Amino acid sequence: MIPQLKEGHMNKHIWIIDDDPGILEVTQIILEEAGYQVTAINNEEVLNEKLQETLPDLILLDILLSGIEGPEISHRLKTSVQTQHIPIILMSANTSIEEKVQEALADDYIRKPFDIDVLEKIVKKYLKPTITNN
């Protein structure tokens, strides 16, 4: 871990949306250790509540969320004026994910299972540290 970066990331807020507690837990640990503020959300209801309160800087969204599919949520957020600026990264256990990314208007994707390095790298790509804001 590089402490300076950790400092720089403290103000970035990431929402992780997945119905699996195990994934939510480990992802939260990885990203918090990388210096981000992380909120774990396990269903659409909670997501909708949170959206009333605040908006994140980035969303990690599982593609097969039970009840409603991830791409639909992504599409909804990306077509809403309030939320369309938020980068969305889809997560999927499926090997064919590219098509879904386009449908969902998401920014990028990551295959499960992932290397923690890769997760950190892709999140960093969309959340450039803003030292000036610090």
Added chain:
Amino acid sequence: MKINEYHSPLIEAIQQAVVITDLNGIITLWNEYAEKLYGWTTQEVLGKNIFDLNPPILTVKDAKKIVTKLTKGESFSGEFNIQNKTGEYIYIYVTDSAIKDEKGNFIGIVCIANDITERKKQDEMLQFLTHASKQLGSSLEYETTLKNLSNLVVPTLADWCSIDVIDEDGSIKQLSLSHIHANKIKFAKELRKNYPADLSIDSNIERVIKTGKSKLYSRISEKILDKTTPNKDALQVSKHMGLISIMIIPLIVRNKTRGAISFITTKESNRVYNKHDLQMAEEFARRAAFALENARLYRKAQLEIKERKKAEEKIKQLAAMVESSQDAIIGCDLHGIITTWNLGAEKLYGYKAKEAVGKHISFINPHDDPKQFETFTQKLLQGKQIEHYQTTRVNKKGHIIDVSVTVSPVKDDHNTIIGISSIARNISDHKKLEEELQESRDQLEVILQNVTDGITVLDPTGKLIFANDAAAKLIGFPNAIQLLEANTTYIIDRFDIMDEHGQLLDRKQLPSYKALQGEEEPEVIVKYIVKNTGEEMWSIIKSTPVFDEDNNVIFAINVFRDITEQKMREKRKDEFISIASHELKTPLTSIKAFTQLLDRYFKQKDDKQAIAYLTRMIGQVERLTNLVDDLLDVSKIQAGKFILNEEVFNFDEMINDMINEIQPTTDDHTILKKGSADVLVFADKYRVAQVLINLLTNAIKYSPKADQIIVHTSTTPDEVTVAVQDFGLGISADKQHKVFERFYRVEGKKRDSYPGLGLGLYISQQIMKRHNGKLWVESDEGKGSTFYFSLPITLRSRLVHDTSTQGGTYE
């Protein structure tokens, strides 16, 4: 002899032509009779040279002959046939004597001529008639007789000759027309038609035939022609023909005029007929008439004989036909008593003719209505027909025979029905065949109704003409009958019909429609959804057109099997694999992430033992992930849902990345890269990388004792090729093609097995196939293997120069 003055009156009174000339031929005397005989007057010829007369009455050659004789002191006499002044031929008997002066000098010739024309003609006629009788009697053939007649008449008696007879209907028919010049027959025919009415040969012939009296036109002058010919053309023809004389004589046999023979002379012969000629002609005509009559009678007799023979033959043939017919032909009188019984009847019923004739017809049909014969008779008398009436008969052995009977009336000359003939054909075999056919049809029907496949048959208009119960049930009808009664459009409109991939099909795209157009297609999978219920069904359909001899479609047979159950099972399996791999990957994701976190933690603590264990763990997690991915890929390939996400990328970069990724997983091998492929390709980068990874991990796995793996890359303008070479176990030639099969796993020599599901190369080959690329192997057992794969460099990748394409991220 000296001519004295007093001789003169004497000479004039002589009924002989007396002509005196000097030795030079100068005519010094020409008496009155000479005027009459030769045609020239005394005045015309006196003092002229006899050789100058035209036509000549004496030739120089004859004169020399005469003078020679007279010089010898002899006299000369002989017959001459000469032309008189008018050109008419005459016969003369001439006696020439020398005239001497007082001193006995030869000074002139006296020529005394008698007209012997009549006598000559009589002679000729007698001669001719003798010849004619002989000729006319020589043949009984009508045509020959006619020909003979014409030949006799022309040119001896006439220049042309026409023979006309009265036909059976009373009209006059020309039998023959001949002319000395065959090419003039045409004119002669025309002339007959157009000749002036009172002189018309036709009307004259008619008159002659009517009256039975001959007609003679001795001399026809051009004056008469001019006066009486109304038609210019006819006149021209008349003049052209140069008619001189005509005789028309009736042909009379047994006091009955049968026709007429016409003798006509023209300028060809210049002959003028007189009453002697007429007599002769009448004599000739009598003979000719008999000859013709004989010929006619002979011909008639011949014809009658011929006809009788023909009729007899016909009857014989008919009898033979009746006798040899396979059908039973029976004749009977109006009371039903059998009069004839042919061989066919003998065969069919088993009774000989002698047994049957005289019996009542009903003895062979006791099982029928006993009044059948009366019914038939009644019908026939009413003029009705009885054809192919199917009934039964009993033969001699008592067996019942199925027959088809045609009954006809037998009529006498007055068209009165005097009997009945019956023709019966044995149709027992036919019936049996029909029954067998029906039976086999029934069997087929039972088979068709009981197969589980749905079978329908459409006529060329698309109308359903056959369906089995299985088809009815598949289409949603309780049975085939109800389905067949339904409207085809109604049946089709109950469904949304789609192809295997869910694409809606219109009516023209349906297999049965294509079959009706004559297209024969392999079986196709069709998905259809019942509109009101939303129920999803699947079928495999095979539609086959059936053609007639002219290659027209006469119907289409559709065989369809319900595969809904199978499709649903497949769908559930796909869903299961998808869910299962997802469910497996979810804990795997946690395990992998936690393992890596732990790895970081121990690396910070520098706990080498823990790090070593964790590295092993990470490797195994990776393997588990790959296995799950492979299963997922195979299920996608099987379901036809393996989708490529193609993009343009730099091939060399991809290879370098992958080598860098794989190198850390082996401590024993060094991966060397040879050659370069610095080109852009348009492909699914993730999948191509997957192939390379698969080949590299295989190379590592199957060369445990080697320390090197070489990756060769090369390009041509059309393709890029990668070879991954190992120096390991190798694959025997007989197993090389098997390594690409699903679930195939290489066994080592000592039967030690290598881990894996045996899916890697199968998936890799599928990936290459989907890219229109290739994957193959070259190997020497014990020396190692080289796996090659090549990708086409497509136009698209050549067009893209910008390498900074958006790519996906690899795990």
